[in-house]
Amino acid sequence: MSQVLANYEDQLANTKMPAGKKKVLTTALKLFANNGFHATTTAKIAQQAGVSEGTIYKYFSSKEDLLAKLLQPILREIKNNFFSNLDDKADLPSLIDFIVTDRINFIEVNFDFIRVIFQEILTGQLTDKSYQEFFIGNDGILPRLQKLPANYPEINQKLTSSQIARIFIGPILTYVLQNKLLGLPVNSDDLELIKQQILANLTLKY
Amino acid sequence: MSQVLANYEDQLANTKMPAGKKKVLTTALKLFANNGFHATTTAKIAQQAGVSEGTIYKYFSSKEDLLAKLLQPILREIKNNFFSNLDDKADLPSLIDFIVTDRINFIEVNFDFIRVIFQEILTGQLTDKSYQEFFIGNDGILPRLQKLPANYPEINQKLTSSQIARIFIGPILTYVLQNKLLGLPVNSDDLELIKQQILANLTLKY
DNA sequence: AAAAATTAAGTGAGTATTAACTCACCACCT
DNA sequence: AGGTGGTGAGTTAATACTCACTTAATTTTT
Numbered sequence: 001m002s003q004v005l006a007n008y009e010d011q012l013a014n015t016k017m018p019a020g021k022k023k024v025l026t027t028a029l030k031l032f033a034n035n036g037f038h039a040t041t042t043a044k045i046a047q048q049a050g051v052s053e054g055t056i057y058k059y060f061s062s063k064e065d066l067l068a069k070l071l072q073p074i075l076r077e078i079k080n081n082f083f084s085n086l087d088d089k090a091d092l093p094s095l096i097d098f099i100v101t102d103r104i105n106f107i108e109v110n111f112d113f114i115r116v117i118f119q120e121i122l123t124g125q126l127t128d129k130s131y132q133e134f135f136i137g138n139d140g141i142l143p144r145l146q147k148l149p150a151n152y153p154e155i156n157q158k159l160t161s162s163q164i165a166r167i168f169i170g171p172i173l174t175y176v177l178q179n180k181l182l183g184l185p186v187n188s189d190d191l192e193l194i195k196q197q198i199l200a201n202l203t204l205k206y
Numbered sequence: 207m208s209q210v211l212a213n214y215e216d217q218l219a220n221t222k223m224p225a226g227k228k229k230v231l232t233t234a235l236k237l238f239a240n241n242g243f244h245a246t247t248t249a250k251i252a253q254q255a256g257v258s259e260g261t262i263y264k265y266f267s268s269k270e271d272l273l274a275k276l277l278q279p280i281l282r283e284i285k286n287n288f289f290s291n292l293d294d295k296a297d298l299p300s301l302i303d304f305i306v307t308d309r310i311n312f313i314e315v316n317f318d319f320i321r322v323i324f325q326e327i328l329t330g331q332l333t334d335k336s337y338q339e340f341f342i343g344n345d346g347i348l349p350r351l352q353k354l355p356a357n358y359p360e361i362n363q364k365l366t367s368s369q370i371a372r373i374f375i376g377p378i379l380t381y382v383l384q385n386k387l388l389g390l391p392v393n394s395d396d397l398e399l400i401k402q403q404i405l406a407n408l409t410l411k412y
Numbered sequence: 413a414a415a416a417a418t419t420a421a422g423t424g425a426g427t428a429t430t431a432a433c434t435c436a437c438c439a440c441c442t
Numbered sequence: 443a444g445g446t447g448g449t450g451a452g453t454t455a456a457t458a459c460t461c462a463c464t465t466a467a468t469t470t471t472t
Contacts, residue, residue, distance in 0.1 A: 018421060036329030038244030041457060052423045057459060115328055121387065122325045123242030135390060142390075160393055166384065167403070170376035178372065181327065184341060184348075187366055197373070197407045206402045224447055247431055258449045263433060 007109050021059045023049040028066055033112035036119055037067060071120075074113045079134055082106075083141050083168075087151045095152075096198050099168060100191060107176050115181075141165060155202045167201045213315050227265045229255040234272055239318035242325055243273060277326075280319045285340055288312075289347050289374075293357045301358075302404050305374065306397060313382050321387075347371060361408045373407045 008029060012022045027049035031040040042063055046053040060066040082103070089095035107114055120126040135141050145161040159167075171194040178184045187193075214235060218228045233255035237246040248269055252259040266272040288309070295301035313320055326332040341347050351367040365373075377400040384390045393399075 020422065034330050036242075036244065036325075036331075038242065039329065042459080043457070053459080054423050054461085055421080058422070061459095063458070119242075119325065119328045122321055122328065123245065124240050125242075132389070135388060162384065162390060163393065163396065163399060166377060166380040170380040171372060174372040174376040174379065178368065182338070182341060184368060187369065190369065193369060193412060196410060196412045200406050200410055201403045204402060204406055206399060226448065248433080249431070259433080260435085260449050261447080264448070267433095269432070 008112070018059070020049075020051045020055040023051055024056050024059065024066070025070055029070055029112050029116070032067065032070070032119075033115040037063075037116070037125075067116075071113070071117065074110060075117070075134075079140075083144050083165075086144065086148055092152045092154060092202070093195070093199060096195050096202075100172065100195050100198065103168075103172055104176065104191070107172070108180060111176075111180050114176075152202075156204060156206070158206075159202070164202070167198055171197055214318070224265070226255075226257045226261040229257055230262050230265065230272070231276055235276055235318050235322070238273065238276070238325075239321040243269075243322070243331075273322075277319070277323065280316060281323070281340075285346075289350050289371075292350065292354055298358045298360060298408070299401070299405060302401050302408075306378065306401050306404065309374075309378055310382065310397070313378070314386060317382075317386050320382075358408075362410060362412070364412075365408070370408070373404055377403055 009026055012025065015022075024045060028040070028045050031045060031048065042053055042056055046056055049055075056066065060069060083099075086095065086099075089098055117126070133140060136143070142161040142165060145164045148161075148164055149155045149157050149159060155164075175186070175190060175194060179186050215232055218231065221228075230251060234246070234251050237251060237254065248259055248262055252262055255261075262272065266275060289305075292301065292305075295304060323332070339346060342349070348367040348371060351370045354367075354370055355361045355363050355365060361370075381392070381396060381400060385392050
């Protein structure tokens with residue numbers, strides 16, 4: 001199943017690509033994540049990356065293009081693997097355990113990307129066709145969740161895929177927000193609690 | 207208890223303020239929310255508001271100042287009322303029912319503000335001192351939640367205020383994201399389900 | 413193997429445009 | 443006649459992007 005990606009620098013290290021281009025990509029990611037796309041100037045990227053502005057435009061036709069090429073691989077990765085292979089675990093608790101651990105790890109390792117993606121969604125730059133389909137498209141996240149109740153009879157069969165998605169995403173998202181974005185302390189039993197809550201909510205009769 | 211604010215235009219209608227200033231505020235809010243702060247030019251605000259750029263700078267010393275003055279009232283409102291008066295309901299289900307209904311309504315009515323605030327958080331513009339204290343400060347959200355278990359013995363007494371916050375915020379946030387931001391359809395029983403899940407998670411023994 | 417030619421990687425000063433902000437001025441109301 | 447609300451052309455600084463060029467590596471030719 002989906003191996004969690006190593007962080008971006010490690011990934012790029014295994015990719016054949018001019019050194020300057022790599023430095024531009026990693027630096028742009030950091031600056032975009034921490035300051036936002038529009039507040040980040042190409043001059044700043046070049047300076048921080050230790051290259052000239054010319055190098056940026058050697059490999060990217062525009063700042064927009066740089067952003068697009070930066071996000072492209074992770075967006076595909078998310079789309080393909082975020083909720084995939086949901087039926088190869090023995091029992092429901094194991095499945096939940098795997099998903100929570102794996103996805104929180106994924107989000108933490110790729111947190112800079114997640115931040116930029118959410119920025120783009122919130123500012124309306126990631127338009128309908130590019131991510132609407134990501135959720136409800138043919139092989140999108142929601143359709144993939146639809147088969148879960150069939151595989152696990154203890155799940156409340158009245159739950160829609162949309163509701164199931166929220167049961168998983170709610171606690172995971174909130175945990176990561178609190179922890180990584182707001183910098184609030186976490187409890188040692190937080191992850192265990194999240195798993196129990198997801199299980200309880202999936203099997204809740206109402 | 208906290209009355210939900212009417213939408214921003216209605217609020218401003220009851221406020222004594224030059225017409226041009228009002229139009230600038232409401233227009234800026236819409237543009238900031240939909241396109242982001244940096245992607246919104248003062249020229250665009252003026253044009254959309256039907257005033258001159260001079261009018262903007264008549265009342266606001268800078269674009270930053272306009273944003274600050276725009277967010278100031280709602281930030282105070284959120285801080286004062288988002289999780290307030292948590293002990294004046296008869297029983298736990300009634301309390302949950304009230305919070306979910308009231309807070310989702312608040313978020314929906316003020317969704318443009320919420321969007322801008324999240325944009326600011328994600329781009330690191332809302333700095334530590336301004337909102338770190340908002341959560342863990344003396345009268346912040348988390349301390350206020352701390353007294354909940356004492357008032358409702360059926361709540362699992364091992365839950366920390368941080369965990370209680372997540373139990374409430376997780377489903378509410380996810381619901382609003384799915385609905386208002388992504389535009390995905392909602393189920394008629396979504397709100398009822400959310401309330402049941404919150405109750406289950408608060409009383410879960412683990 | 414040396415020389416020549418070609419490609420790849422990178423530079424940085426320069427340009428053109430955009431966008432925040434100013435200011436002298438107008439019109440209306442009391 | 444003075445205060446309040448509003449104007450819009452003009453200025454200035456910033457920033458995305460260009461381009462003619464250098465240097466280093468690789469390949470081709472002799």
